[in-house]
Amino acid sequence: MATQIPSLDDPQVLVQTPATIYDAIPPYAPRTEREAEFYTLRDGEMLVNMGPQHPSTHGVLRLVVKIEGERVVDIDPVLGYLHRGIEKLAENADYHHAICYTDPLEYVSSLFNELAPVMAFEQLLDLRVPRRAEYIRVLACELNRIASHALFMGWMALDLGGLTPILYSFIERDEIVEMLAALTGQRMLFNYMRIGGVNGDLNHEFLSRLGDWMGHALRQVEANTTLLNENEIFLKRTRGLGRLDRRTALSLGLSGPNIRACGVPYDVRRAHPYSVYPELEFAIPTREEGDSYARYLLRVDEIKQSIHIIDQLIHQMPDGPVMANVPRRITPRPGRAWAAIESPRGQYGCYAISDGTDQPYRFRIHDPSFVNLQAVVPLMPGNLLADTMAVMASLDPVMGGVDK
């Protein structure tokens, strides 16, 4: 007798799906007060699962949304789908090695991910960085900030259903990415910062590309924003939506453009100047409205400020070495260091503890997207379900950073 192989086409075969974490209602009793409150449904309410593979969750984020009709009642973000344990990996690598692990954290602004740990390690070593290296670092970072903000503009429009702006913002981003590729050798995960300086000096290709780009950068930003700034659909779906006030924003610990759009002028470049920022002249744009539209406009203003900063950097660029004398194997004295920088998403921090060996004893990354994403919980209730993504996009979280 031939063995029967159960077929999925056979209606008699029951496919048993085990209860998984994908179930909207968890298959276990609620463990916390908040979970009990969220997963108790009242009359007329239902749970909708968005993600983790939803196209507009900017990576792999799962949102469990409690809705009543079309209105969102509550929201529960579920993280961890992109968790790679980078902190643990870095604690098992030596200091030079740890830097390249941080690249894929916030993958649209990788240079900032490298800068914070490098600055923390330099503190541990009491190392002075050559001035030219500091200038190159800031120059590369500001370029990366523009690339990141340009991508944000396209992404936000895409989440609202507009396809065109992302094509334009990719033109902008591509020019910068090519420029950085000429400088660092990589397009996305640069691995450019080194303890004590940078990997390579400015080269001819980078400078010529930079010169070309500086000629039309501002004009291009203006052109891109005309697509969106007065677009009726864009305005209807951003203005007045996702409004945060000053107190809530401070209490939520938001940073970057999200908090400056609420009227708090907190920018680490000013609040706690690092590198060569004290020598540069730039404004910290703020807005009072605190809604999605203000957050969008604020990033446009920041692009203009960054172009202004780059202009000064090129003109003030000093001569000299780009790397301090740093041995291959470094063993800092036991101690603790904290370095914070202003990344395109907010305050990006690195906390490193040395125990005298060649590996960091504790390597902690504070990622702004992780904190900013918390704001979706108080922001959503009362909004339409279709606006969830629009509001979330305006906070600009990058899941690589959120999930570490």
Place this chain on the structure above:
Amino acid sequence: MRQRHDQTEIRIAAGATVDVLRTLHDDPAFRFEVLADLAGVDTGDSMQVVYHLWSETTPDWLRVIVVDLDREDPRVPSTTFLWKGAEWMEREAYDMFGIIFEGNRDLRRVYMPPDYTSFPLRKDFFLADDASRSPAQGVRHMEQVHAPAESLAPIRRSRAR
């Protein structure tokens, strides 16, 4: 109180956390309104919780370290009543170190799956493919209990107190 670079460090006991942080946050002389970071640290024989604060009254970062938490049952009062945004960072510290923040309304795991049992960033949690350990120690499964067997290498003790 210690001072190095642009950081001022104070160390407090778990019982004083609420009073110290509330004073730093509310007192008009301090006004540490920005919670820059909340991190857990495993020193090998005790747990620590580290807060980084920023205030417009001083150019320095303030580092508040809650020291000497019991490694078996680390407990600290939650600071979510001052900074709502501390909630997820406390969840992360709980997820990675098993530190319990009393008063946090939502102390679930944030990265690891809900049925996960160990705390990955503790120093006695070894990576399965940790090349820095000798092959003679064998490969330990990631999900093994976090207390190491006697035969295995001792926890990497910190000299950074």
